[in-house]
Amino acid sequence: LAKTTQPISMDSYEGQEVNITCSHNNIATNDYITWYQQFPSQGPRFIIQGYKTKVTNEVASLFIPADRKSSTLSLPRVSLSDTAVYYCLVGNAGNMLTFGGGTRLMVKP
Amino acid sequence: GAVVSQHPSRVICKSGTSVKIECRSLDFQATTMFWYRQFPKQSLMLMATSNEGSKATYEQGVEKDKFLINHASLTLSTLTVTSAHPEDSSFYICSADRGEPTDTQYFGPGTRLTVL
Numbered sequence: 256l257a258k259t260t261q262p263i264s265m266d267s268y269e270g271q272e273v274n275i276t277c278s279h280n281n282i283a284t285n286d287y288i289t290w291y292q293q294f295p296s297q298g299p300r301f302i303i304q305g306y307k308t309k310v311t312n313e314v315a316s317l318f319i320p321a322d323r324k325s326s327t328l329s330l331p332r333v334s335l336s337d338t339a340v341y342y343c344l345v346g347n348a349g350n351m352l353t354f355g356g357g358t359r360l361m362v363k364p
Numbered sequence: 365g366a367v368v369s370q371h372p373s374r375v376i377c378k379s380g381t382s383v384k385i386e387c388r389s390l391d392f393q394a395t396t397m398f399w400y401r402q403f404p405k406q407s408l409m410l411m412a413t414s415n416e417g418s419k420a421t422y423e424q425g426v427e428k429d430k431f432l433i434n435h436a437s438l439t440l441s442t443l444t445v446t447s448a449h450p451e452d453s454s455f456y457i458c459s460a461d462r463g464e465p466t467d468t469q470y471f472g473p474g475t476r477l478t479v480l
Binding site: 287289291296297298299300301304342352353355356357 | 398470471472474
């Protein structure tokens with residue numbers, strides 16, 4: 256199973272763009288990259304998923320270089336409510352997805 | 365779509381008793397369901413993977429006789445913590461997927477278990 260490495264924590268201010276990078280050097284050919292957000296005492300919430308290049312939805316963008324050994328989650332103009340733990344996972348349907356340590360994002364006013 | 369529920373959301377029990385946690389996929393059929401445990405300030409740890417109609421596959425170090433998993437239908441999986449002890453107090457989260465190649469896991473809201 257591909258292991259992921261993320262920064263333990265990040266601080267930002269309201270209105271800024273936040274980029275969280277995840278390393279996954281052993282990603283398999285059929286693995287997808289999925290990012291989740293988790294608030295305290297809640298289950299993880301799906302943010303975005305991609306396989307290569309760039310994916311954008313209404314809440315975030317995901318940048319994946321050609322070698323797919325890393326990915327960057329971009330949150331535009333964060334607000335206080337974006338304070339959470341963000342997890343990067345690699346895998347595909349039917350495969351258990353292993354959670355790494357996640358990145359604790361603190362958004363300050 | 366793709367909503368997963370858990371019941372109860374929180375439970376307090378006495379040491380030595382058993383507790384059952386239900387995980388339901390409300391609007392889809394779940395080929396596979398997963399059970400995770402999360403201690404405070406830590407990441408989610410996969411406990412077991414269950415497929416409908418077959419025995420669960422447990423992660424190394426997880427006692428299958430203590431954490432009984434039943435996946436009787438494509439929309440319901442249960443986790444029973446038998447003879448619970450205070451060290452079993454944790455946040456238990458289930459997830460499910462639809463078995464589609466590009467699909468993701470859909471997580472339940474979690475169940476907070478406190479064993480006195």
